[in-house]
Amino acid sequence: MHLISAAGASPSLVLQLVVSGVVLGSFYALLGMSVSVIYSTTKVFHFAHAFVYTAAAYVALGTASVLGVPIVLAIVIGLIAAVVLGVTIELVVYRSMRRSGASSLGIFLASLGISIAGPNLIQIIFGPDGRNLPVGNPALYTVGTVTFTTWDIVTVVVSWALIGGVLAMRRSRWGLASIAVSANRELSAAVGISPQKIYVYAFAVGSLLIGSAAILFTLNQAATPNMGLQPVLFGFIATFLAGVGNQKTAPLAGFVLGMVVSLSGIWLSQTFQTAVIFGLLFVALIVRPQGIFRKAAV
């Protein structure tokens, strides 16, 4: 184990890391968007998002490899499962807790309970070992000294397409209504917007995004029962770095996170990824508590 990877970064290494940074950053941007859609609208610290992520991957690979469903269909089923699960958690757990006057800490703790029970249930069913989505190996492309795969391209394209879609939807009726609810729940209710419906909508969209992220991840790597924890943490970090409630900049913060993590590979080994992100969060909280892209609060 080396603390410092190969000293003296060559230009080709840096270029490769920039390309990986774009891929990783796009993935984190998607995570940030997904968490932000839910958090900025509902203010629920939806930690069970980690379970939704895991569930999407396992439903897809379960239907594909156990039931033998064609892979594209299996992925669609996985995404549907993510949306259904996310919305169910909102309807069955959060909504009833909100009605009985639970604090946001209380709702978070319930969410934490789901995030621990769910993946363990998956482990009991599928076992603790990694499982792959049966998609075969991607094509490898080499441009100069930089290499990347089909899945890298898919990750970048799909992530930004989804993010663009969500941002474009902000102009729609539903989008405007969610912005209204996130700004002032009571006042929105007074002008005839149903916050309950908007919450369900936010959970549906957020779950679709996190499910897509899970599928993108399993194209490249094996799914494990605990796979959801780290991405959801990164999604939250992006959301908070962007400034709470700032949906537009959350993907940008995610992208920066991915870039920083990847480029830190010039000096640090991969195992320090989380440490780098933690450091970034720590410093950002001290120097820019209002969010990295926000002007100082007036």
Added chain:
Amino acid sequence: MEYYADIAIQIMFLMMLALSLNLLVGYTGETSMAQAAFYGIGAYTVGLLTMPVAVAGLEIATSSGVAGGAGWPFWPAVLISILVSAAVASAISIPALSRVRGEFLILMTLAFQLVTTQLMGSLTSITGGTFGLTPIPPMTLFGQSLIKPSQVVIVVGIATVLTFVFCYRLGESPFGRVLKGIREQETAVRAVGKGTVLPKVIVFGVAAGVAGLAGALNASYYQVAAPQSFNLDVSILAIAVVILGGVANPVGTVVAAILLGLLNPVLDALVGAEASAWRGVIYGLALVLVMRYRPQGLIPEHQGPLRFLRRRRRRNAAESAAPARSERDRVPGAAPTATDAAASRPAPEVVLSVEGMSKSFGGIKAVSDATFDLTRGQITALVGPNGAGKTTLFNLITNAITPDQGAVTLNGTSITGLSISEIARRGMARSFQDGRLFERLSALDNVAMAIPDQRAENPFILTVRPLYVQKRERAVRQSALECLQLVGMHADAETLVADLSYGDQKLVAIARLIATGADVLLLDEPTSGVDPSAVEHVIDVISDLRAAGKTICLVEHSVHMVERLADRAVFLDQGRVLAMGSMKELMARQDLKEIYFGA
């Protein structure tokens, strides 16, 4: 025998983690996801300190490839482990705890937990990697090594009992009262002149220190420290124990630790290798169900076997208190009638001056260039229609909202830009329109929170001078009771504020304001929502306060009340001061009347 001792030890480790975490989660209302990380830091610290020193050229018997330790004796190493855990915790928590939103701490501790487990697994040359740091020397007592569970259980048992006593006493002490205040209404704790960041950082450090102790004992008992014993699952298990047992209730925590701790051996027997997964499912679901159907936990905060202690206290207080509300005490120093006092007063003296105060929210000028003074011993009312900026002005004066422009001078010294707690300490305190009382605390505790200069709230003094603290706390409770007597609420001193009527809550809020000892009192709608019979009562209390020489500024909608109480009124509309004068003069002006009544 050894088997059962081992199970008992495991349960007691869980108890130590959860008891100390309860101080944070239950009493303070903040969540740490990193309790296991501090548990681990304690374990690795004791390991590195007690393992034998490496001798050059001689391979020592570490199966994990770690060169060696510092060769310390056991107990000094335990002490350092506690300190290291507590110090790391305090350092990482400060940026998150300086904020009111609890989510920052959750996020920060979650990230810290993951980083710590990852580093434990990857910094092989220090930690021994995934297989762990081993062999760590066993714990020693009076020169004897303790290896068998039946021996270790005694040491761990003593540590657990000490932890229980420590956490219980801290929680029920004046310091614990501040923590509960932070949980209920952090801004209100600041408004009565107390800082809230330091108590939060201290309690976070204490919780981590106890976890460090548990970790040190754990590592020397198992003679190994490995990452999987200190991962996020363990942190969440500790949270589940706290929630299940009942927040702010150490007895509940003990019961829940036994219940969840016994899951391990039972599941081992039932499902073997899948035990840990089943355990996760069970306590995860338990967490969801408890939060959904019984958020106060198995044994709620104000119940449980130890409640007789509180009952006794309650009875004592009730006996010493007079029964009837109407027998209200007069404010000390209050002259018989307010008018007499005002007449005999010398030339008016400006206590507070507000100059050019302005604040915009987006495009809306909430307050614009507001300038006025408060005179000693007078009641000044801020009047004006809804949305005139009266409450915002209070918020700007006390710096609860940072003004765009403007200066505030109190007794000749500038207080512009000072924090709300510092302003309260300098003698100006405010109440809130919505009360902001500490709902799950008694009326007496609500008021006691505001008594200034409480050295008994310092957890260090609390530990080293318990007798002094007891004496001081008696005095504080006595002063708090006197403040309640001034508003006629002493009979309800031990009632939880949540169980009081709205009008009574408003009176408790006034008592709390009086208890700060501040000379300048800002009252935000003291009678809104109070029934008419009690309004008279509030008017009497306020005029008594004036007679006692307090300077009062109040926001009030009732013209009747302003006419009866206020010496002077400042008329605000759309954030501007339109006029000043007696209420009669102002109401004689047709233009103002129209604005006020919307005619």
